[in-house]
Amino acid sequence: MFRWLSQTVTVIGVSLRSVPQRLGPSVVAIVGITGVVVTFVAVLSIAEGFNAAMANAGSPDTAIIMRGGSNAELNSALALDSTRIIADTAGVRRGENGPMASAELFVILNVPKQSTGTDANVPLRGIQMGAFDVRPEVEIVEGRLFTPGTNEIVVGRSASNLFSNLELGAVNRWGENTWTVVGIFEAGGTISESEIWCDAAVLQPAYRRGSTFQSVVARLDSAETFQAFKDRLTTDPRLDVQVERETDYYRSQSSQVRAIITGIGSVIALLMGIGAVFGAVNTMYNAVATRTREIATLRALGFSGSSVVISVLVESALLAVVGGVIGGGLAYAAFHGYQTATMNFQTFSQVAFAFTVTPALLVQGAIYALLMGLVGGLFPAIRAARMPIVTALREL
Numbered sequence: 001m002f003r004w005l006s007q008t009v010t011v012i013g014v015s016l017r018s019v020p021q022r023l024g025p026s027v028v029a030i031v032g033i034t035g036v037v038v039t040f041v042a043v044l045s046i047a048e049g050f051n052a053a054m055a056n057a058g059s060p061d062t063a064i065i066m067r068g069g070s071n072a073e074l075n076s077a078l079a080l081d082s083t084r085i086i087a088d089t090a091g092v093r094r095g096e097n098g099p100m101a102s103a104e105l106f107v108i109l110n111v112p113k114q115s116t117g118t119d120a121n122v123p124l125r126g127i128q129m130g131a132f133d134v135r136p137e138v139e140i141v142e143g144r145l146f147t148p149g150t151n152e153i154v155v156g157r158s159a160s161n162l163f164s165n166l167e168l169g170a171v172n173r174w175g176e177n178t179w180t181v182v183g184i185f186e187a188g189g190t191i192s193e194s195e196i197w198c199d200a201a202v203l204q205p206a207y208r209r210g211s212t213f214q215s216v217v218a219r220l221d222s223a224e225t226f227q228a229f230k231d232r233l234t235t236d237p238r239l240d241v242q243v244e245r246e247t248d249y250y251r252s253q254s255s256q257v258r259a260i261i262t263g264i265g266s267v268i269a270l271l272m273g274i275g276a277v278f279g280a281v282n283t284m285y286n287a288v289a290t291r292t293r294e295i296a297t298l299r300a301l302g303f304s305g306s307s308v309v310i311s312v313l314v315e316s317a318l319l320a321v322v323g324g325v326i327g328g329g330l331a332y333a334a335f336h337g338y339q340t341a342t343m344n345f346q347t348f349s350q351v352a353f354a355f356t357v358t359p360a361l362l363v364q365g366a367i368y369a370l371l372m373g374l375v376g377g378l379f380p381a382i383r384a385a386r387m388p389i390v391t392a393l394r395e396l
Contacts, residue, residue, distance in 0.1 A: 025282070029316075030323040032279040033372055036272045037327025037365040042335045043265030044364070045355040047258045050342060053353035054254030057190035058246030060223040062134060065216045065233065068240040072253070073106065073214045080211040082239055086218065087130075089236075091229035093219045095133050100219040102131035105200060107207050109174055112164040113341075120341065120350045122163055124153070124174065126200030134219045138192060143168050143183035148199045154183035156193035158352030162341050166196070175206035191250060194341070194352040217246065257342065269368065277376045312381035313374060320373020324366040331365070332357045 058064075065086050066076035078086075083103035086092075093100045106125040113120050129148060132138060146152035160166045170181045179198065187193050204210065220229055223245075230243040336357040341350040 026319055029276075029279050029282075029319050029376070030326070032276040033320050033323030033369050034327040034330070036269060036276045036372065037324050037369050038331045038334075039272055040265065040269035040368055041328055041331035041357060041361050041365045042355070043268060044262060044361055045331070045335055045357045046340075046342075047261040047265065048358055048361060049340075049353040049356040050261065050351065051254050051258050052356050053189060053191050053194070053351055054250045057187075057192065057250045059219075060245055060247050061220050061226070062246040063218050063220060063226060063229060063243055064246050064249050065218065065241050065243050066214065068242050070242065073104075076214045078103070078213045078216065078241070080213070082241070083213050083216050085236070085238055086216045086233060086241070089229065089232055091220050091225050091232065093221050097130065097133070100130055100133040101216055102128040102134050102218075103200065103213040103216050104128070104131065105203065105209060105212070105214040106195070107175070107203070109196070111166070111172075114162060114164050117164075120163065122159060122196065122350055123194070124196045124198060124203065126203030127197050128200055131197070131217065134217050135187065135192065137190070138185050138187045140183045140185050143181075146182055146198060149202065150199070151177045151179050151202060152182045153179045153196050153198045154185050155181055155196050156352070157184055157186045158189070158193035158339065158341075158354075159196060160184050161339055162350075162352050175203075177202070177206040189354065191351055194350060273368065273372055276372050279376070281376045281379060309381040313377045316377025316380075317370055317373040320369045320376070321366065323373075324369025327369065328357075328362040328365045332362065 064073075065078075066073060067078055070076035080103075083101075087099040087101040087103070104125055104127050106123045108121045109124050110119040111122040112118065132145075140154065141157070143154070146154055155166045165172055166181060168181055168184060172179050172181075185193070185197070200213065204212075218229075220226060226245060233239055233241050233243050335355040338355040339352065340355070341352040
């Protein structure tokens with residue numbers, strides 16, 4: 001066993017020292033794998049960023065209440081009396097200003113994107129002032145909060161960065177009102193930053209919504225009291241509602257888009273990976289061809305075929321890992337934090353988010369590169385091990 005290990009280490013050393021002699025083909029293989037990893041990591045970072053904006057929103061001690069049978073706020077409708085019953089239900093945390101609950105509604109606006117000028121669906125959410133107790137992560141970072149009862153709005157940081165005429169002081173005509181931006185808020189990069197907020201009592205008549213709302217967001221005494229709170233509401237004969245944790249609600253909304261992006265990204269990476277594997281195969285066949293006499297000499301001296309196989313695989317894997325590391329680094333430098341927006345199919349509105357290149361994605365990219373290298377080096381390695389010694393020595 002020791003003799004085999006010694007032989008293997010020796011053959012690997014010889015193989016790696018001869019890489020500069022095959023620099024051109026080696027660089028081609030590295031570049032091919034680098035391109036695959038950049039694409040793989042970049043596309044999947046879209047899914048990670050979208051998921052972060054959605055799944056990180058909300059809190060486990062916060063509940064969202066909608067009409068029974070609704071799969072999103074867009075499909076829900078709640079009467080004013082129902083929202084009051086919900087806010088007064090035992091289990092809703094009380095603060096200095098009363099129950100920490102906000103009856104809300106939203107409409108979809110057509111707002112041009114800054115980058116293309118094309119219209120995008122942006123949600124204008126009407127809230128009650130309890131919304132800021134329910135969502136303590138929301139913070140006004142520029143300007144001020146809107147004055148209740150006025151046509152003033154505050155805009156999420158991501159929406160302000162991506163869509164036109166949403167900067168501080170901008171004036172827009174939506175519905176039957178003219179709205180003025182008086183503040184910019186941040187919410188930890190979550191979905192709330194994709195929205196525009198105003199007073200619900202002002203939004204209702206502007207879009208002829210009467211006294212109806214679409215949801216109630218309530219902060220509970222604790223995360224552990226959720227089930228008891230849910231049972232109280234769903235068994236109340238005055239109500240027809242469904243109750244979800246806010247975290248579960250946003251997580252379910254992100255699953256469809258994340259699955260689509262991940263699926264597309266995986267297919268693209270697979271197709272590009274096939275091309276990279278062929279490049280690696282060509283490089284390693286070239287390596288074996290240029291080392292024919294060297295390999296034959298080692299075999300004639302008693303070195304085992306398995307040592308030769310491992311040396312070829314190690315060289316191929318090393319080239320692939322170099323490509324994977326470079327690709328991961330380029331993807332992080334080029335895409336991490338890049339702001340964009342995509343459609344949330346549950347609400348048919350834009351969700352602004354940032355590409356997120358996580359350590360886990362970089363590891364996945366490196367593993368994918370390693371697999372491409374091993375697959376690309378496998379057949380050349382087998383050919384090298386099976387090379388007839390006598391035939392190869394004739395080239396000396």
